[in-house]
Amino acid sequence: MKSGFLMIFLSLWILEGLSLTGAGPVQNVHLEPSNSSIKNPCFEYSSVKPLLDRLLQLNMEVIGKSNTLAESLKALQSMLSIAETEKKIKEVPANKKGEEIKTTDDLIREIVEQAKEPNTNFENESSNEPNSTPLDLEIQTESVELSESNVILPSSCRRDLANDTYQIELRGMKPFYVFCGSAEGNDSGWMVIQRRFDGSENFHRYWEEYVDGFGDIKGEFFIGLEKLHIMTTDKQHELHIKLGMFNGSTAYAHYDHFVIGSKDDFYRLENIGQYNGTAGDSLEQHLSRKFSTHDYNNDSLGNRCPADESGGWWYFGCGQSQLNGKFYKDGQSKKSNGILWGTFQDYKWRTSLTTVEMLIRPISS
Ligand SMILES: *[C@@H]1O[C@H](CO)[C@@H](O)[C@H](O)[C@H]1NC(C)=O
Ligand SMILES: *[C@@H]1O[C@H](CO)[C@@H](O)[C@H](O)[C@H]1NC(C)=O
Ligand SMILES: *[C@@H]1O[C@H](CO)[C@@H](O)[C@H](O)[C@H]1NC(C)=O
Numbered sequence: 295m296k297s298g299f300l301m302i303f304l305s306l307w308i309l310e311g312l313s314l315t316g317a318g319p320v321q322n323v324h325l326e327p328s329n330s331s332i333k334n335p336c337f338e339y340s341s342v343k344p345l346l347d348r349l350l351q352l353n354m355e356v357i358g359k360s361n362t363l364a365e366s367l368k369a370l371q372s373m374l375s376i377a378e379t380e381k382k383i384k385e386v387p388a389n390k391k392g393e394e395i396k397t398t399d400d401l402i403r404e405i406v407e408q409a410k411e412p413n414t415n416f417e418n419e420s421s422n423e424p425n426s427t428p429l430d431l432e433i434q435t436e437s438v439e440l441s442e443s444n445v446i447l448p449s450s451c452r453r454d455l456a457n458d459t460y461q462i463e464l465r466g467m468k469p470f471y472v473f474c475g476s477a478e479g480n481d482s483g484w485m486v487i488q489r490r491f492d493g494s495e496n497f498h499r500y501w502e503e504y505v506d507g508f509g510d511i512k513g514e515f516f517i518g519l520e521k522l523h524i525m526t527t528d529k530q531h532e533l534h535i536k537l538g539m540f541n542g543s544t545a546y547a548h549y550d551h552f553v554i555g556s557k558d559d560f561y562r563l564e565n566i567g568q569y570n571g572t573a574g575d576s577l578e579q580h581l582s583r584k585f586s587t588h589d590y591n592n593d594s595l596g597n598r599c600p601a602d603e604s605g606g607w608w609y610f611g612c613g614q615s616q617l618n619g620k621f622y623k624d625g626q627s628k629k630s631n632g633i634l635w636g637t638f639q640d641y642k643w644r645t646s647l648t649t650v651e652m653l654i655r656p657i658s659s
């Protein structure tokens with residue numbers, strides 16, 4: 295589909311480019327000797343350059359999926375540039391001119407041929423993946439975008455990536471690094487959006503810090519509300535929360551449709567979808583609540599929670615959960631400002647969880 299589209303663009307532009315140099319209709323690409331070819335005997339780089347520039351631009355803007363064509367065009371540009379320089383240096387004998395035209399002509403046809411082939415590199419890469427399904431492929435194709443530097447970056451964690459940091463790119467944002475991890479077992483393709491485990495990071499932060507994100511993606515961190523908003527509104531995401539207690543007990547909560555509202559809507563918890571898991575549902579009460587921090591309290595019931603070092607959260611009269619709460623190494627707190635998930639800790643608010651990982655993944659089925 296895409297490459298067919300590209301073909302039409304290419305053909306149109308090449309046609310236009312040829313008629314500019316007086317070569318006539320596309321069947322006459324071989325350039326019959328004519329009055330115009332005498333006047334303008336060959337494709338001069340300077341006359342083709344605007345066309346090539348436009349093609350390059352089109353490839354980046356319209357196609358945006360593969361850099362193969364861009365590279366070919368760049369290569370062609372430099373070849374033509376060199377050819378022109380050489381031509382200037384030594385006068386080309388009249389009988390050789392036809393040949394030279396043909397060469398340029400062939401080069402352009404080669405590019406068009408290449409454009410016909412559907413991104414062979416990309417397909418090879420994908421078909422080598424162990425668990426690649428047509429659906430996976432589709433998602434990955436969708437998520438691939440061209441950055442300014444012409445590097446192809448995904449917009450979410452790919453399912454073939456192991457536990458590590460990877461660069462991604464979202465619309466309207468510079469590329470940034472994320473940690474791609476696992477939810478349960480080797481279940482992959484999950485992006486870690488928040489992590490707690492050693493208390494090394496301070497989560498008692500200002501509104502703007504929660505908007506932008508903070509911490510070390512290999513350690514403790516929060517990814518940032520603006521990124522969450524973009525990701526969860528561009529594609530449907532599921533949310534997976536892993537929780538752990540001081541004594542080693544673990545549990546999880548899974549939600550199948552996680553959506554964060556916009557800045558204008560105070561990054562409201564717009565949707566969580568269906569709950570599933572072992573930890574109990576301590577997020578339902580926070581559904582459709584605005585995000586609050588100690589300097590920006592939007593809890594409609596008003597509360598001291600964010601001011602009490604409980605971190606930013608979608609508070610509603612405090613509520614049943616606060617995973618950005620204060621870290622207590624021994625899992626015990628004097629106030630109820632620790633890391634809390636009520637249903638998992640039997641509403642014992644002086645217990646503070648010691649490990650948390652929140653992960654999201656685009657829904658694929
Ligand atoms: C080239 O020839 C065509 C007719 O064959 C004529 O219409 C056109 O004006 C000529 N162009 C030049 C630049 O002489
Ligand atoms: C794609 O894979 C085939 C077979 O593995 C190989 O012959 C071909 O060169 C590959 N193409 C590219 C563009 O990597
Ligand atoms: C990633 O790391 C987690 C935790 O260490 C582990 O449970 C999971 O199996 C790992 N996944 C892969 C694909 O290696």
Ligand SMILES: *[C@@H]1O[C@H](CO)[C@@H](O)[C@H](O)[C@H]1NC(C)=O
Pocket residue numbers: 479480
């Ligand atoms: C997870 O992946 C690791 C490394 O890829 C492998 O050693 C381990 O057996 C896998 N575990 C499961 C449960 O599949």
Ligand SMILES: *[C@@H]1O[C@H](CO)[C@@H](O)[C@H](O)[C@H]1NC(C)=O
Pocket residue numbers: 539541542543
């Ligand atoms: C950890 O503590 C909780 C709550 O006190 C208890 O329900 C659970 O059984 C304990 N787990 C272990 C492994 O001791």
Ligand SMILES: *[C@@H]1O[C@H](CO)[C@@H](O)[C@H](O)[C@H]1NC(C)=O
Pocket residue numbers: 570571
């Ligand atoms: C909950 O998750 C388990 C494990 O993934 C799955 O087997 C079960 O069908 C899910 N239940 C619901 C109601 O989605």
Ligand SMILES: *[C@@H]1O[C@H](CO)[C@@H](O)[C@H](O)[C@H]1NC(C)=O
Pocket residue numbers: 589590591592593
């Ligand atoms: C959100 O909090 C800010 C700062 O406290 C306040 O100015 C604003 O009115 C609040 N908005 C809502 C809708 O509660």
